[in-house]
Amino acid sequence: xxxxxxxxxxxxxxxxxxxxxxxxxxxxxxxxxxxxxxxxxxxxxxxxxxxxxxxxxxxxxxxxxxxxxxxxxxxxxxxxxxxxxxxxxxxxxxx
Numbered sequence: 182x183x184x185x186x187x188x189x190x191x192x193x194x195x196x197x198x199x200x201x202x203x204x205x206x207x208x209x210x211x212x213x214x215x216x217x218x219x220x221x222x223x224x225x226x227x228x229x230x231x232x233x234x235x236x237x238x239x240x241x242x243x244x245x246x247x248x249x250x251x252x253x254x255x256x257x258x259x260x261x262x263x264x265x266x267x268x269x270x271x272x273x274x275x276x
Contacts, residue, residue, distance in 0.1 A: 187268075191261050191264070191265075194257070194260070194261060194264075195257045195258070195261060198256075198257035198260055199257055202257075204254070204255055204256040204257070205253055205254060205255045205256070206253070206254065207251055207252065207253050207254075208251070208252060208253075208254050208260050209249065209250070209251050210248075210249070210250040210251075210252070210263065210264075210267075210275075211247065211248070211249050211250075211275070211276040212224060212247070212248045212250075212267060212273050212274060212275055212276065213245055213246070213247055213248075213273070213274040213276065214245065214246055214248060214272065214273050214274070215244065215245055215246075215272060216239060216240075216243055216244060216245060216246045218272065220270055220272060220273060221237065221246060221248060223270050224248055224250075224267055224270065224273065227263060227266045227267055228250055228252055228263070231252050231253075232252065232253060233250050233251065233252035234250070234251045234252070235248065235249070235250050236248075236249040236250075237249075
């Protein structure tokens with residue numbers, strides 16, 4: 182994500198999602214977090230009660246965890262809303 186101008190990033194993302202997907206649709210989020218920080222629980226809570234499928238994969242040394250989340254969403258605005266919620270958790274890398 183463009184850290185310097187997040188609104189421009191979200192504008193481009195909204196345009197891309199509108200052009201390339203039919204909604205509602207499944208969307209795949211990928212995040213990287215430090216394993217031992219409790220941030221995985223915070224991310225999981227954001228997607229709680231949405232029917233999300235969450236897969237976790239630790240790095241080779243176990244210091245980081247890849248969090249992949251597939252969830253059915255109604256449109257680009259809902260995709261962006263979840264990115265913003267996760268973005269409020271410090272130290273999470275969005276892929």
